[in-house]
Amino acid sequence: MKKFWAWGALAFGIVYFALPLIGMTNFSLKMRRGVYSFDAYAKVLGDPKFQQTFSYSVTMALVTIVFGMLLIVPTAYWVRLRMPKMRPYIEFITLLPLVIPAIVVVFGYIRLYNTSSWLPLTGTVMGTNLLLMFGYTMLSLPYMYRAVDTGLAAIDVRTLTEAAQSLGAGWTRILFRIILPNVLIAVLSGAFITFAIVLGEFTMAALLNRPAFGPYMQLLGANRAYEPAALAVIAFGITWGCLGLIQLVSRFQKNQRPA
Numbered sequence: 001m002k003k004f005w006a007w008g009a010l011a012f013g014i015v016y017f018a019l020p021l022i023g024m025t026n027f028s029l030k031m032r033r034g035v036y037s038f039d040a041y042a043k044v045l046g047d048p049k050f051q052q053t054f055s056y057s058v059t060m061a062l063v064t065i066v067f068g069m070l071l072i073v074p075t076a077y078w079v080r081l082r083m084p085k086m087r088p089y090i091e092f093i094t095l096l097p098l099v100i101p102a103i104v105v106v107f108g109y110i111r112l113y114n115t116s117s118w119l120p121l122t123g124t125v126m127g128t129n130l131l132l133m134f135g136y137t138m139l140s141l142p143y144m145y146r147a148v149d150t151g152l153a154a155i156d157v158r159t160l161t162e163a164a165q166s167l168g169a170g171w172t173r174i175l176f177r178i179i180l181p182n183v184l185i186a187v188l189s190g191a192f193i194t195f196a197i198v199l200g201e202f203t204m205a206a207l208l209n210r211p212a213f214g215p216y217m218q219l220l221g222a223n224r225a226y227e228p229a230a231l232a233v234i235a236f237g238i239t240w241g242c243l244g245l246i247q248l249v250s251r252f253q254k255n256q257r258p259a
Helices: 002-028 039-046 048-081 084-098 102-112 125-153 157-166 171-182 184-200 203-207 213-223 226-256
Strands: none
Touching: 002 226, 039 048, 039 226, 048 084, 048 125, 048 157, 048 171, 048 184, 048 213, 084 125, 102 125, 102 203, 125 184, 125 203, 157 171, 171 184, 184 213, 184 226, 203 213, 213 226
16 A cells, blocks of 8 residues: 555656646647747757857856865865864855845845945956856855765765875865865765756846846746747756766766775
8 A cells, every 4th residue: 555655646746747847848849830840949049148148157057066166075074074063053054045045145245245335346247257156156055065065974084184194195185186086976966956056046147137047048938938938948958967967976976885
């Protein structure tokens, strides 16, 4: 009986998520009356604004991943090595982005860093991009930190550090030549989640007036019919691709542990 209910719940979940996706995909293929076609996809992919916003968001995602890695890996490593009592407080801080709405954070950015403030970051394109990158890093903190922390829990940080120090390695070499390679799979898991978050984020990019992929999806959805459905299918495929890569690297990590 338990197996029956478990399979029933799984089937219900598949139907609940699959039917809207099937309907949306079916609608996106009906741009040409009376026949299925990929006209909507061709229009979206050929739109210069799509190419501009998508490339911008991909670039911002990569920059955010690098910055998040440089911020979180040393922090999580130092907390596990030297300050284990601080772990609950660090975990609480990294969970705050799940509680504080993004619109509150971005309005705080605009208020603190506008053109009349002591640090007018919003007055330049580079400064605004920097603010947006900080915002994306904040949104990815809960996922990136937990992925890295889980990876560090799977290795003996203290023994590796002491062994490296006994061989004359400095802190920089220990971190980037020993610790980072051992948690690289965990970092990649957090990186794929960060990539999906950045591609779909709307609030911060819209209020900071940056040409990102999220505002483009909203703008296209307000003015077109078939193209938004095609764009939603593309975005859905990218997100599921990131989730599939997470499962792939997680399985690779499990296979590597016995060795």
